[in-house]
Amino acid sequence: MIRPDQPLTKQQALTLYKKLLLPRRIEERMLMLLRQNKISKWFSGIGQEAIAVGVASALSEDDYLLPMHRNLGLFTMRQVNLYKLFCQLLGKADGFTGGRDRSFHFGIPEKRIVGMISHLAATMPVADGLALASKLRDSGYVAASFCGDGATSEGEFHEALNLAAVWKLPVIFVIENNGYGLSTPTEEQYACKDLVDRAWGYGIGGVKIDGNDIFSVRDAVRKAKKLALKGQPTLIEAKTFRMRGHEEASGTFYVSEDKIKEWKKKDPLLRFEQWLLHEDIISGSDERTDLQAEVDEYFMPVLERALEAEEPEFDRRQQEQRLFAPVAVHDKQPESENVSEKRFVDAIRFSLEQVLEKHEEYLMMGQDIAEYGGVFKVTEGFVNRFGKERIRNTPIIEAGALGCAVGLALEGFKPIVEMQFADFISCGFNQVVNNISKGQYRWMPPLNITIRAPHGAGVGAGPYHSQSPEGWFMQHPGLKIVVPATVEDAQHLLYSALIDPNPVLFFEHKKLYRSIRQVTNDRCIPEELGNARIHRRGSDVSIITYGMGVHWAHSIADQYHKREIEIEIVDLRCLAPLDFATVKESVGKTNRALLLQEPSATLGPMSELSSLLGEQCFEQLDAPIMRCSSLDIPVPFSPALEKHYLAENRLKETLDQLLAY
Template structure:
């Protein structure tokens, strides 16, 4: 192996050696602990240490790195305390996730590290978000994110590179090409020869380096980072390497031809660099022995500290509380009595505009939301008011944009991501469910992201522009879900959602945009998330609903003046107002739960179950659900009307009254 030291001093080379030796020695100790059952699982980076160490040391300490399984050297080179690191591996509370996640599935803002999730690809977009925040603040910084060759087959890889290229984001995409995705060789992963072939297709520079040469890695990343700080843009670096252990220890290496081990053992990044330094008289055997002993003592002392720490004691209240960043909403009343008649769509636009004025750190992102104003014209005129840096057209990359929202949160920004239609959110499902929702619970990093979603049927738009998919997210701890039915609520709840530092899924029924209007305050105001609204009071029967269901219930109330209805608009679906539900059940004793979502798996089943468990003695009859058919949303109007629950509501009400 050719080590070109260039202008680097002996001390700089020694620092590189110490940095690459430490993760190797830790790994060797971890393999022993794994056999002893003191560590549950281990993903070895032996053979790949030069990439982690060289790249990390090449960056400034306050520049973010997003590592993977085999990047222990990132953490050790950023001087993460070993006792906390070992506690993390052992599931102790003194680890970075309080025992809630394992290995490198965590981050530390103190050390400017954002760890991985098992889905691998989504973290690439998070790096884009961190870089975008730096760009908006005109900071000359770069962000470095790792991907394996296998993980680069995921769509998130394409989306992250595409957005970074289009937006000129200073991101170093470091591809560790070790030849295998678990047991699958690269020949079965992709047809191109080198990852450098991908760069030109995205319009970005691409380099290939020897991933086992720590000096080459360090020098290449240092030069790239210097260039990107002055001229922000992404770059792809392919580091060719090989892992000498299995994907994780339990998988073994039988699937790898023996001749590959024989070839790559000669390129061991620690052994070859050590020999080079000894040959160049930069390192003596005495110095080497001293370095090894110092690292060994540090490891053993840290293991002793971590080992003496007991496993965490489960505390249900703490577990539940940590799903969300602590936030006590202070409801904001309008400053004056001034009111104007506004349509539903105008109320949403009002909220966005006033929140943009209130929070200079808020950035809006979505397809066609800039000059075009969005397909529903919610953000029309926003570019002129706030500029294209804060009102950003996005490529058709839902997953990447949602991940960018999390990355922006890491840097203290707020994000609003508009899905052109709620149906399209499925393309970013993993980012929401596995990244935004779990981030605070896992390592204390909140996701200050609101996802706006035009939803609902009734416009003959067919199966892919009409779905009611709120139940997907109500099932996910860590999210909040709101669904207003009136202009007043639309503005107040959107302002509240944008104020809240936790991820909020905000549903807007498309048919309400221009069909419903109301006198609403001109000033900024908020409504409490989690608080239902009793829109009609009666004694005979309760209809618990939200969104379009509120209007169906009010229409039925007019058609059946002989019946005295309580109509409870939930407004928030996660959390939902249990006290208000109990109150209306106690009042009427007869309950209809109405929603546009399909019957099976809808939130109505959850509410009905809660009523049965907690309000059974208050009931005068069975709780009845009225919902859409368990089919996809059909296109033809007669089929769609049959699909929707509106025409079945009266029948169910009559049955409940006659029970």
């Protein structure tokens, strides 16, 4: 065991020992409760305590911690309320998530702790966002993100390290290399000699340490923090060993007894006790027993109280209310006296300019959005007006940028993330549906994140630049999904999305960018998202649609008007929240419903509308509900093929069939 980098008094040494002992004693008790079936699962950190306790003791209370499964010591070091902590671990109503999520899947903003999710490495880009907030405000704190050796194979690990390096962020990445990713040994996880070798490839500092030596951990973290605050991130590989299974049910049958015996000799508590004895701070086992009793007396009564705490009760309304923060359109302004003709792309740009000019907490991230102005030139000139700190080119990443947005939003920024093409959002799917959408329901404050995604076909861009993935996100509560059809809606709905305190996916149709024009107000007019609009009144049939479908519907409605058939066009505008009341009212009047969408038929947004209409409007229908969708094939590249792929090609046929019923 190395000497401490800073001398300790006897009292400081005993205090540090008790801090190291506390998570071990709690865990030992939790394992007893697991055997008694009083908790459902436990991910043991026994043998790894020196890493969590060492890191937390080397950092300040202002620094962020982003823990994983085996970091109980981070929570005890930050003096988290033990009763609430135990209730969380036991799934009780008084836990930090009230039973909505498990064990360490929670955060405590006032303690600067950002909780994990089950998808390994997913919070590492979040650490980048927190660190970027520190850098932008010159706040002087760092973010320390933890992961295991297995998580270093995940894409978000690499995106996070690369982004931190490129942006010179005050962040520390800590790998707890305990030898196994569940049952897979490290030699089957990576081929490099040590995981810290990966640091050099990203151009950041790296250090390999003995993770079972608390003094080694503290020394490395103190040095890493100094470097991080100078814009030099550090990757720390802490070598340790997992003394128990991945979780208790999996056991350790895949580990040799000799290896376990070898590592037991390196137990961080045993080594610290030996150091205390060597330094004559304690004299023998009696003092160790007294210190253990002191620690047990500290937490055991609280644990007993938590064991008797109330189980959560299900209240549907209360659960649903956690999805979104209330929206107060408090900055609504009177319309300007000035109006001007704008294209769809101009309206998008106009809204972005308005929030960036008025509010410093807004910033943009995306590929090629700075000097180049984005592939659709939406942000052309922005970097000269608002600076590179607020108009930020990212590497070619999606998950990393979206995770970074979470960290920024937790610190009060309002990030706008541009997906270069909506198709590429699939590379960031985990962040959107697991981190962002579930955040507030679980424990987070509202996340004011706007994700802009150019989507849609009709421009001969082929299978990977033409998709309409908006429906992918409808089944993930916690996201608002907006798809404007007009210039006016592009302007005002984007502004509304930007000021909404909740996460919003904003889909912009590429073909509409420069093909439609409209005179709009020269001031953005906010509204609460989730209101459909009747674009055209009619009595014979309702076409329910959104986005490009609105234009297809108008075109065909003009044709049928000559035959004295009046089509009502309902523009959903938002897919979530969904304004079904307006749809229901329209269908109740016309008694026929044609559901028109650009995405392919199977599991598209209109499948959900069809189900709702069948359940709630059956008696009002004079004909079957009909869908008109694009084909269930990838979007073809050739314009001649793409034309026949799109729903518009079958709209007249489907409408005639519906009217003839």
